[in-house]
Amino acid sequence: MESQEVVTYTYNLCAGSAPLQFFIVVEAEADRPNHYTFSLSMKAGHVERTLCETITMRLSIDPRRLNFSVFVFPPRSSLPAGCLYNLRVWLRTGEIDHRLFGDNDLWVGRDPDFRSIGDASFAILRNATQDMLIYQAVVGRAHVSFIIRWQLVEVGLYSLSLDYEAGGAGRILFDNYELRLDCEPQTVSFMIYSIPVSSTPAGASHRLRCWLRTPHVFPSPTSSVTSQPAESYIYQRLWKCDDFKLGAKLNFEALGNKLSMGIQDPVSPHFDRDTLSIYQGRRRSRLPPHGDVASPGSPHHIVNDR
Known part of the structure; x- marks a missing residue:
């Protein structure tokens, strides 16, 4: 397999009456012989999105002749019902199985209630x-x-x-x-x-x-019936x-009699108009940042809701 060659394996299954396609992409690493990156994506409806983190495997077998086991199973009840699945992807080499990907938070379905x-x-x-x-x-x-x-x-x-x-x-x-x-x-x-x-x-x-x-x-109808689904x-x-x-007119006093509420200083807010040009393009906090912290709003911040 040439260093620039990419092999894509496609697997089809149905979950929650929704037809799904999974794509496993195998790509050779240019700087490390016999090392390959594996990535996973899923297509549901008209949309394909990446699942799980990319991993690297060392292979001494032909990456164009791999065999995978791709399956989902419901972990337990969910709301909406029938939409939550565990996803697993295993690589089989000979009689040996290697787990590549796992996702316990796959929510997908057709017409959930x-x-x-x-x-x-x-x-x-x-x-x-x-x-x-x-x-x-x-x-x-x-x-x-x-x-x-x-x-x-x-x-x-x-x-x-x-x-x-x-x-x-x-x-x-x-x-x-x-x-x-x-x-x-x-x-x-x-x-x-x-x-x-x-x-x-x-x-x-x-x-x-x-x-x-x-x-x-x-699917295209096999009969001549003209009624539309x-x-x-x-x-x-x-x-x-x-x-x-977030809320409106929140009653912070409900926190109890140990609550100590801050009072705005009569001279605040203070405007430093003369210094704006000095700090253009720079952080204007009075203190340096704490450092990079993962935001709860990022797509990769996962919280289990079970």
């Missing part, structure tokens, strides 16, 4: 453009806008981001989530919802979920957060 999540608050699509979707929601009595943005990376490959805005402030929840589409982004929609979590003060903490939705393509969609969960902190 989201109404079964009785305490969920769902966002509603209010505005859509070619590269942006705005969903409106109520989270902890606060009116929130969730903004989905598409950015074209190359033909068929897009970078996805999600941020929110409420009361004139907001932040990015995740960005640079790359998806490969065989359709226009306008074909894709989202299911965003929050679930309240017991907290003090009440209404301050929520679980937040973002699912992607694409039309399910039915009912609309059906494939859903897959892209992102989650278990500690989304």
